[in-house]
Amino acid sequence: MPTSSSSSLLAFAAQRCPRCHQGPAFKTSAFNLAHFQEMNESCPVCHQHFEPEPGFYWGAMYISYAFSVAIVVAVGIATYVLGHDPDTWVYVAAVAVSTVLLLPFSFRYSRTVMLHLFAGIDYDPRAGAKPAGPVARRVPFPGPLAPHDSNRPVLL
Numbered sequence: 001m002p003t004s005s006s007s008s009l010l011a012f013a014a015q016r017c018p019r020c021h022q023g024p025a026f027k028t029s030a031f032n033l034a035h036f037q038e039m040n041e042s043c044p045v046c047h048q049h050f051e052p053e054p055g056f057y058w059g060a061m062y063i064s065y066a067f068s069v070a071i072v073v074a075v076g077i078a079t080y081v082l083g084h085d086p087d088t089w090v091y092v093a094a095v096a097v098s099t100v101l102l103l104p105f106s107f108r109y110s111r112t113v114m115l116h117l118f119a120g121i122d123y124d125p126r127a128g129a130k131p132a133g134p135v136a137r138r139v140p141f142p143g144p145l146a147p148h149d150s151n152r153p154v155l156l
C-alpha cells in the first residue's frame with residue numbers, strides 16, 4: 001500500500017523507497033515470519049534499484065550487531081529494574097527471547113539504514129508523482145491501404 005510522504009524520517013520508519021518515499025522496500029510485513037527478509041529488487045512505484053552493487057547489504061551486519069547490543073543493554077537494564085536484580089538465568093532468558101523476537105525488525109531496519117544512508121539515493125518528489133490524467137498514447141495511423149497486388153493470393 002503506497003503512502004505519500006516527503007519526510008525522509010517517516011519514509012525510513014515505514015521502510016519505504018528513499019527516492020520516492022512511497023514504494024515499500026520489503027515484499028511482506030515484518031510479522032510474516034517465513035518471508036520477512038524478502039526485499040524488493042527495485043521500487044514498485046519509481047523503479048529505483050535497491051541494490052547499488054553486489055554484496056551491498058553485507059554492511060547491514062554491522063548495523064544489525066549494533067541493534068543487538070542496544071537490545072541486550074536495554075533489556076538487561078529493564079530486567080534489573082523491573083525484576084529487582086533477579087538471578088542470572090532471568091537476564092539470559094529475557095535477553096535471548098527479546099533478541100529472537102526482535103530479529104525481523106533488527107534485520108529490516110539494518111537494511112533500511114544501509115538503503116537510506118549508504119546507497120547514495122536522494123529524495124526526488126517527482127519520482128513517485130503520477131500523471132494527472134490518462135496518458136495520451138500515440139497510436140500510429142495505418143496510412144493508406146496498399147493497392148492489392150492481383151498476382152498474390154488473398155489470405156483470409
Ligand SMILES: [Zn+2]
Nearest residue numbers: 017020043046
Ligand atoms: Zn521509489
